[in-house]
Amino acid sequence: MLLTMSMEEKRKVVLKGNLFKGLLILSIPIIINNLLQTMYNVVDTYWVSQISNTDNEVAAVGGVWPINFFIIAFGIGLQIAGTSLMSQNIGAGRNDRANYIASQLYVFALIVGVIMAILGYTFSPLIIKFMGFEGEIYELGLSYLRIIFFETPILFSFLIFMSMRQSQGDTLTPVLFSASSVIINIILDPIFILQFNMGVQGVALATVLSKVIVMPFALLVLFKAKKSVHIVPKYMKLKFKTIKRITSVALPASVGTAFSSLGFIFLNGAIIGLYGKETMAAFTVGNRFISLIMMPAMGFGNALAFYVGQNIGANQTERAKASFRTSITLTLSFMFVGMLILLPYNTRSFAVNIFLKEKRTIELAMTYMLFIALNVPLMGLFANFNGVFQGSGKTWFVLIMNATRLWIFRLPVIYLLYHITDLGPTGVWYAMVLSNVIICIIGTFLYKFGHWERKIIKNDHEDEEMDREMALAK
Template sequence: MDYSEKRALILEGQMKKVIWVLSVPVMINNFIQTIYNLTDTFFVGRIGGNEVAAIQLVWPINFMVMAFGIGMSIAASALISQYIGADRHEKARLVSGQVVSLLLVMGVMLSLIGYGLSGYIVKWMGATGSLYDNASSYLSIIFLGMPALFLLQAFNGIKQGQGDTISPMVVGASAVVLNMILDPIFIFKFQMGISGAAIATVIAQTIFALYAVSTLFIKDKGIKITIKELKWDMKIINKIISVGLPSSIGQATTAFGFAILNVFLISFGEVTLTAFAIGNRINSLIMMPAMGIGSALATVVGQNLGADNKKRAKEAVRTSAALATIILVTSGLIMWPFAQKIVEAFAIQEAIIQSSTEYLRILIMAVPLMGVFQVLIGTFQGSGHTISAMILMMGRLWGIRIPMVFALSHWSGFNPSSVWYAMYTSNLIICLIGYGIYLTGNWQNQIIKNKPQVSVDL
């Protein structure tokens, strides 16, 4: 399906088909990334030291930096989708070129700063001895790959704005396969240990980032940009930053919030913290369809708002919510009787199995709420009203969940099971708040100045 056919499908096609066509590649890509994370952990774990712990230690820092790229990518996708919906392809091209230039510069700057501060960051996090050596070595090399990672984020945002979710899937899957091939070579063959794992990641990302960006200059790959669009236009740059910064803040504070949440959870004991980790790992697999649907919805909402078709944008939200709920409820009903067996694949201690099983079943009861949450996030990000999405992301964790867990950790008489219900309650409250924001209708306002212009063919 070419560029013009995809636009016609998004603006006029049967809505269920639209959501499925766009979301399935995202689901597949998310699944591939999950498999890669498990494989990468396997290879690193075979080294025999505390390398896995080192990677876990620095992951929140890595994600907090990545959040800036993710936010700008979301902004670019929202702007591009609305310009395409409004049939203003020259503006979509300009935004595409600007986000490539912006994220390349941001990636280089953060790479240099992060590389220089890696040791200090790891030391500040409390690492000493071999844990410090492994964590600082891994983090410094990963920082060197930030320009490539940010270029991949730019590519993903541009393609998602066009409604092309297949290209990011192909590029992401190819990078993962290459990474999985390089991991054992650098880790074991070259005997580089955890540094080899980081080098393999950076090489794979760099190769496919260069390939992905090069395709943006090819006519038959959708939006074609030229060197001219790469020259900074501060008006467009400021627009991307203003729309993207709330998403970046939401992503970064969420990553930091989960690190803080772990501190509170440890007060309930290691069993509770371990159960939380196991439950969330399983939950990430359950949530893949909803995350894919939310990502697809962002594109559909953006293009239809750009075309000034608010009715169809609302139809997309309703359809996505229904599909996500049906899939998640069905998955939950299937998993419920096998919850303990599933947990036993990740734990052998009876106390951890029992606590994890209880948490997983509460998560299963909450999956409709989590589906609604992903749909709301997709709606607000796709419409470019990223402050609303930031409110939901930050509010769920910092406004509700962390205060509740903190209170419970200091309230005598409450057992660890109460923590799981705090998780459920935070999802319920934030979905009600999000639905209230949705009902105001402000998300239906375009973030582009939709002046009549001559259409330019691609």
Template sequence: MAKIDRKELILNGNMYKAITIISLPLMVNNFIQTLYNLADAIWVSKLGSVQFAATSFVWPVIFLFISLGIGISVAGASILSQLIGASEHDEANKYASQLIILSLIFSLFFALIGYGLSPHIIKLMGGTGDLAIYSNIYLKICFLGFPFVFFFYNFDSIMTAQGNTLIPTILSAISTLMNVILDPIFIFHFGMGVAGAAIATVISQALLALAGLIVLRKYSPIIQLSLKGFKFKKTMIKKILEVGLPASVGQSGAALGFIVLNSFIASYGTATLAAFAMVNRITSLIMQPPMGIGAGLTSIVGQNMGANQMDRVEEAFKKAVKLTLALSLVGAVLILWKDMETINIFMSSERDVEVINQGLSYLRQVAITIPLMGLFSIFQGLFQGSGHTKYSMAMEVGRLWFIRIPMIQIFKYSTNLGPEGIWIAMSSSNFLICVYGYMVYRSNKWQRRIIKAGH
């Protein structure tokens, strides 16, 4: 009953309440994932620096491969929320089945390809010696978990489309806790080392997928998954790929962009790279609430577009912007007010004066543009919820490849700014990409319905 009430809240209720109820679990989930990554890193780091480096080394590869899974889930959240808003529940059920099977096929294909090509991928990335050995062990096992990861992304999108972000968050929290408990058992008790860390992760992913399947079959009131008499529907597959592909390109393009970005920043020296990583960790924590609001906006926009309530879509967007700006400004003021104390949480001032000084310089610059980073998340939520993922893709890829990276190169070779040029490029890119997002918003091109009932 609660899920049907959420639909009522999204379509007719108080908008601030709707945004809060949908977004809050997503914020919590983001924090849980951040804490899990920290706990996971602590266990693996106890094995040694090479083992720890191996898990970090292969992460961009894993993220690149799962970008397609993320793309399909973005398509699912957008299409399903619009169908639910239009009360086309049977059509939504059919799309959900197509999503699950399509995702399963892709995930099995990537798992097999990735498992077989793992040593070659690591060699191509420049991994040698012990780093290559541990990276290969970790990466191969992680690839085996892809079907579970892809399934959970789709489960998450199906629940989010219905306005229920709480159940995926609860399941994710349980899975995270299980992983943290299993890590030391497999790593140390069974003496499996890096392989144990990967196995613990895959087991947690498998149990998470199983829990998601049970929820979809028994406790999901609007969309009940049924694969009985399943047949591929060409028009549905085409629509899923049409909406999902730009989202995948945006994700993978951003992942590749950050790899290239890091290599450019590393050319300035380890102090600059350390300062960059440290400040990004601080801002990522501050950005959790705006990112949650942006993700929550997807289902609110989708359902109201499905119900032809464009006034509600506009209201949701404007109120999400107000909430995000308020939260971002508070975060920015706190950072600027307690800049040295914030830096000292992550690094003692006695350890490396150069890193501290560069970190303070970057922190002060980026703090001013934190509200713009929040707006970036809101534009992403609006364009993905409306199904016009080509605009969210343009923002993700454009910010990195067409603004940040070229600006960093220009400043490096044409000015004497030094690391300051990186900080200026980072801040400027946030401003310029939000100008682009606002221009697209004002054009109203994103308002065109991507799906019609019965198609």
């Protein structure tokens, strides 16, 4: 079976096998993994909504989410760099170099994770106040965040684990570990919330412990899976030139993701400041369900990244382009199905009434989900553009798309519509749709004229330096 093949067998499938079948099958575990993560968010939101008779807890946890994601952005950038560098080396048949990159990347990510956790814990009160959170919502958000930051080094380690496995086409192993973590989290949530009456702190603690319990087993795979990309202890002493190379790919992706997260911080602040906590709660719940619909697109985009990376590494640029076209076809098929699920009034009404209690908040969430339902095909395209640019290592394009979508085409439009129209919260939904339309046009331009198919491991001088560093480590 494709999912249980060895690394070399999967390499042959990625480089020579049927694209439709390969992308579909290898995407399934990623989709399941993303689905589990989203279901965990939905379950978390449900338990948070049961803490009191108001929607304050939902608004607080949803409102501070971009702050945590801003910190995680730097880990995601390292994950993207690892996927592109390792997959291109695997495609070129340079497995030992992939191991070297993995070993350097893991140590570097762990150090960065500790630093980001300290910074996040220290500065989160100032950031939450800057966003406009006050009173109970401020206290709830801060107590949640300060516990969540303890998971940052562990999460960074797991992101590198996913990068190592997915770069070689192993999409099954990460989902097994993620599933274990999610199940533990779902079990712990009601215990901490109902039995120990810990509120949002209990939700955060359950999240941290679920990763602490699973991570030692992931580390065992990272170090002991000798027949696949793995960490080699003698390669773990950081080398400046290798880290510089990794950073040159990771930094634009990190900055792009961080800019996106920062944009959501400002977006949430704008929603709270301009339209109040009811709109924030509606936005939070709506996003949980939109994430479910987007799971196939995210899965295909992630699988596309290592397909593109390995084929570019093997000098098969036409097959890399064909992979993109196939992924787009699969994505749009699933997105149209998702759109049809969200459009009916009864579906949306049933969904939001599970989590929300106040009539005004329910009405806002219903309207928001309708707008996004009409927009999911464009969001699917966006995920695939990110996938092809990540796999090729053109992370500057990722930066351009993530940063401009929010900072140029969404936030200014929200404030503009607030001041020149009487649309109310609906102006936020219009701005989101417009930004996705424009960014897909930009993505199409970058794809056609950006020369993304040029591989990033072509510099022979740098490759020779890496070989010398590897030889010295032996």
